[in-house]
Amino acid sequence: MKEITQKLREFTAERDWDQFHSPKNLIMALSVEVAEIVEHFQWLTEEESYNLDSNKLEKIKEEIGDVIIYLVMLADKLGVDPIQAAKEKIEKNRKNYPEKIAIGKANKYKEL
Amino acid sequence: MKEITQKLREFTAERDWDQFHSPKNLIMALSVEVAEIVEHFQWLTEEESYNLDSNKLEKIKEEIGDVIIYLVMLADKLGVDPIQAAKEKIEKNRKNYPEKIAIGKANKYKEL
Amino acid sequence: MKEITQKLREFTAERDWDQFHSPKNLIMALSVEVAEIVEHFQWLTEEESYNLDSNKLEKIKEEIGDVIIYLVMLADKLGVDPIQAAKEKIEKNRKNYPEKIAIGKANKYKEL
Amino acid sequence: MKEITQKLREFTAERDWDQFHSPKNLIMALSVEVAEIVEHFQWLTEEESYNLDSNKLEKIKEEIGDVIIYLVMLADKLGVDPIQAAKEKIEKNRKNYPEKIAIGKANKYKEL
Numbered sequence: 446m447k448e449i450t451q452k453l454r455e456f457t458a459e460r461d462w463d464q465f466h467s468p469k470n471l472i473m474a475l476s477v478e479v480a481e482i483v484e485h486f487q488w489l490t491e492e493e494s495y496n497l498d499s500n501k502l503e504k505i506k507e508e509i510g511d512v513i514i515y516l517v518m519l520a521d522k523l524g525v526d527p528i529q530a531a532k533e534k535i536e537k538n539r540k541n542y543p544e545k546i547a548i549g550k551a552n553k554y555k556e557l
Numbered sequence: 558m559k560e561i562t563q564k565l566r567e568f569t570a571e572r573d574w575d576q577f578h579s580p581k582n583l584i585m586a587l588s589v590e591v592a593e594i595v596e597h598f599q600w601l602t603e604e605e606s607y608n609l610d611s612n613k614l615e616k617i618k619e620e621i622g623d624v625i626i627y628l629v630m631l632a633d634k635l636g637v638d639p640i641q642a643a644k645e646k647i648e649k650n651r652k653n654y655p656e657k658i659a660i661g662k663a664n665k666y667k668e669l
Numbered sequence: 670m671k672e673i674t675q676k677l678r679e680f681t682a683e684r685d686w687d688q689f690h691s692p693k694n695l696i697m698a699l700s701v702e703v704a705e706i707v708e709h710f711q712w713l714t715e716e717e718s719y720n721l722d723s724n725k726l727e728k729i730k731e732e733i734g735d736v737i738i739y740l741v742m743l744a745d746k747l748g749v750d751p752i753q754a755a756k757e758k759i760e761k762n763r764k765n766y767p768e769k770i771a772i773g774k775a776n777k778y779k780e781l
Numbered sequence: 782m783k784e785i786t787q788k789l790r791e792f793t794a795e796r797d798w799d800q801f802h803s804p805k806n807l808i809m810a811l812s813v814e815v816a817e818i819v820e821h822f823q824w825l826t827e828e829e830s831y832n833l834d835s836n837k838l839e840k841i842k843e844e845i846g847d848v849i850i851y852l853v854m855l856a857d858k859l860g861v862d863p864i865q866a867a868k869e870k871i872e873k874n875r876k877n878y879p880e881k882i883a884i885g886k887a888n889k890y891k892e893l
Contacts, residue, residue: 446558449643456647459656465824469598469606473823476595476700479588480816482631486581487809488801491714494581497635506637510646512628513639516621519594523609525618527625531561534622535568544571577712585711588812592704599697600689603826670782673867680871683880693822693830700815706855707812710805718805721859730861733852734870737863740848743818747833749842751849755785758846759792768795 446528450521453514468522475515482508558640562633565626580634587627594620670752674745677738692746699739705732782864786857789850804858811851818844 457463485505486494497505520527569575597617598606609617632639681687709729710718721729744751793799821841822830833841856863 446640449640449647452644452647456651460654467603467606468609469601469603470823472591472594472598473697473819476588476591477816477820477823479584479591480813480819482584483588483809483816484813486584487806487813489581491579491581494579495634497580502635502637505635506642507646507649509628509632509635509637509639510642510644513643514646516624516628517643520621522607523614523617523621525614525621527621528558528561530618530622531625531629532564532622534619534626535561535564537619539568542572582711585707585809589704589708589711592701592707595697595704596701599694599701670864673864673871676868676871680875684878691827691830692833693825693827696815696818696822700812700819703808703812703815706808710808713805715803715805718803719858721804726859726861729859730866731870731873733856733859733861733863734866734868736852737867738870740845740852741867744845746831747838747841747845749838749845751845752782752785754842754846755849755853756788756846758843758850759785759788761843763792766796 446517449513449517453518454521457518466518466522468519471515471519471522475512475519478508478511478515482512558629561625561629565630566633569630578630578634580631583627583631583634587624587631590620590623590627594624670741673737673741677742678745681742690742690746692743695739695743695746699736699743702732702735702739706736782853785849785853789854790857793854802854802858804855807851807855807858811848811855814844814847814851818848 457466482505485497485501485508516527520530569578594617597609597613597620628639632642681690706729709721709725709732740751744754793802818841821833821837821844852863856866
């Protein structure tokens with residue numbers, strides 16, 4: 446992740462694109478990239494979504510790359526470490542959803 | 558990232574939540590988490606988006622954690638390494654947007 | 670639709686909120702409202718999504734109202750008539766997807 | 782709006798596409814169409830977003846049409862009248878944000 450952050454700083458500086466990368470703009474771009482993944486799944490059944498053909502999977506992989514790129518640029522601008530943020534959130538979720546209570550609570554889950 | 562993938566596999570298995578985590582459902586959840594970040598920025602000017610107060614920044618940090626969580630779960634289900642996907646995409650972008658041509662091309666950028 | 674446009678102009682003017690309603694901000698707000706509907710559906714199966722309980726349906730109805738509100742405000746700012754835009758798009762789709770060819774083409778549809 | 786609802790029912794029936802139009806799928810499609818509008822605005826300043834060239838405006842108009850199309854199909858499946866939903870929401874907002882208190886409360890607005 447740190448390597449990617451560094452690569453993206455260089456990439457942006459070389460092209461003088463930092464002027465476009467306000468946090469407000471970056472979150473918009475991130476939402477657009479995520480929607481490009483949604484587009485691949487919108488007409489598939491859940492079962493089909495587990496069994497993508499290699500052509501579609503390749504395109505989705507590239508868009509997952511785009512999502513990471515904009516997320517890293519946004520987090521970098523805000524001074525947030527995304528991996529650390531995820532770790533802390535997982536710990537918080539562990540407390541909020543104790544496993545003994547959560548197991549098999551499908552209806553509960555649907556209200557999360 | 559691998560540590561997070563492992564933690565999330567355990568967290569999900571302990572709660573028997575894997576049944577809800579089809580790729581189709583996970584991308585929907587990912588898009589919702591991204592929108593929760595968009596919500597923090599929607600009425601801010603670009604300039605304000607660079608200067609968040611610490612309370613707002615803390616909430617956004619937590620939501621960045623959520624975005625990583627759903628992105629890692631989605632990528633894991635699809636057998637995609639998100640860091641590798643991002644690296645490959647950065648290389649592709651380097652070829653598609655050569656720096657000599659790209660520098661300062663604001664109008665061009667706006668059409669990307 | 671015109672009545673709603675008029676009501677929203679008054680509502681906004683009375684509160685001096687027009688200053689926040691740039692097209693850029695309004696499309697962000699619209700995307701957030703749509704995501705609030707996505708949230709209601711993210712863990713449901715397709716079959717469940719046809720059979721919502723009345724409590725959930727009531728919440729979704731309210732959020733559909735929000736989507737119309739931001740869409741109308743955005744269209745008004747841009748000088749676009751959304752009903753006219755929809756009619757023209759339906760005619761265009763009629764030409765692009767002739768029924769004789771489109772019937773039953775499930776796989777084709779999934780690539781739209 | 783009713784005319785559009787009727788047109789879309791016919792359009793879908795003629796092509797045997799109703800099988801794909803679960804509420805879950807339709808809200809995904811709606812979110813994708815909204816993101817296509819976001820894409821047009823992501824690198825623009827707020828000021829630029831008020832002054833679109835005619836080419837860009839034409840594309841956005843078409844995508845506003847798409848948003849209406851999927852919103853009407855979703856609402857029709859759920860038995861919701863979107864215009865009525867919007868009217869009720871505006872009345873609710875009138876009560877929640879009384880004008881005397883709301884006027885000029887920029888900071889308040891940013892926390893909505």
